[in-house]
Amino acid sequence: MSLQTRATRWRGRGYRTASHPCGAPPPLTAEEAVRQAEAEGLTLLRSERSSSTGYRGVTGPHHWGMSLSRNSSDESKPLYRVYRAQVWRGGKHVYLGGFATPEEAALSIARSPEGREAAAAPPPLTAEEAVRQAGAEGLTLLPSESSSTGYKGVSFDRKIKTKPYYAQAWRGHKRVQLGYYATAEEAALVFARDAAAQAAPPQPSAATSRKRKVNSEEQPPDVPADIVVILEGRFVE
Numbered sequence: 023m024s025l026q027t028r029a030t031r032w033r034g035r036g037y038r039t040a041s042h043p044c045g046a047p048p049p050l051t052a053e054e055a056v057r058q059a060e061a062e063g064l065t066l067l068r069s070e071r072s073s074s075t076g077y078r079g080v081t082g083p084h085h086w087g088m089s090l091s092r093n094s095s096d097e098s099k100p101l102y103r104v105y106r107a108q109v110w111r112g113g114k115h116v117y118l119g120g121f122a123t124p125e126e127a128a129l130s131i132a133r134s135p136e137g138r139e140a141a142a143a144p145p146p147l148t149a150e151e152a153v154r155q156a157g158a159e160g161l162t163l164l165p166s167e168s169s170s171t172g173y174k175g176v177s178f179d180r181k182i183k184t185k186p187y188y189a190q191a192w193r194g195h196k197r198v199q200l201g202y203y204a205t206a207e208e209a210a211l212v213f214a215r216d217a218a219a220q221a222a223p224p225q226p227s228a229a230t231s232r233k234r235k236v237n238s239e240e241q242p243p244d245v246p247a248d249i250v251v252i253l254e255g256r257f258v259e
Contacts, residue, residue, distance in 0.1 A: 049122030055129045064132040065141040066125065077128035078140070081106050084120070109136040146185070152207035161218060163210040171206040175213035178206070189213040191220075 050058065059066050069078035082105035104120035107127035118134065121127040131137040147155065156163050164174035171178050171187060179186050182202065189200035189209040200216055203209040 050126045050129070052123045052125040055123060055125035059125075059129050059132055062133070064129070064137070066128040066132055067137060067140055075105060075124035075127070077124050077131070079108050079131045079137075080124050080127040081108075082124065082127070107131050109134050111136060146204035147208045147211070149205045149207040152205060152211045156207075156211050156214060159215070161211065161214040163207060163214055164217070171209070173206055173210035173213070175200075175217075176206050176209040189216075191216050193220075 056066065067078040068076060069080075075082060083103035084106060085103060104122070105124050105127040106120055107118040107130045108115045109118065109131060110116075118130045119127075121130065132141065153163065165172060166174040166176075169176060175189050175191055177188055177190070179188060179202070185202040185204050187204070187206045187209040188202045189212045191198050191200060191213060200209075200212050203212065
């Protein structure tokens, strides 16, 4: 395969190279992406769990392609680096694209519905606020002697500074992550809400709007029996 053909194939897959953005606008520098986010009123979501990039949902750098140098000794060098952006949508990861800088990838996430929702989320609750909120909702923060946090379903991640407490629950034989929080009490509040929701009895099926024939006893007296009367409304099974 020729060097030119190899470059064309990589560009045709939608990845930006250092010299050409595959029909897209030129890549943004870190400073340009930050300024653009400010101009659009967006927030680049930071994340301590992403040690390589510092931004939520951004991973990298990933190396794509091979060097186009005609020197065979350079064949193993990557053609360019790319940072991937992805969000959690509908129970699965959705890939938003590859970008030249972590800031540009974070800008892509900030523009997504998930990014806007995360930026608009209320500030973290203090321990006292979480306890009061649990009381207001009629919930109990479940204690646990086996957990280092003192609460059932709440664990501590020492590698994370701002939101080191995370809540998780079991659904059948599957563990479900409920998020990271600033205090153990707030994580316990989220766990208590989830436990209450799972314990709630199933709601009866909603009434549906449809048509049906009337029964003989429902036949209006002023309507002959040989005329079929159709009722239209909401009937609960």
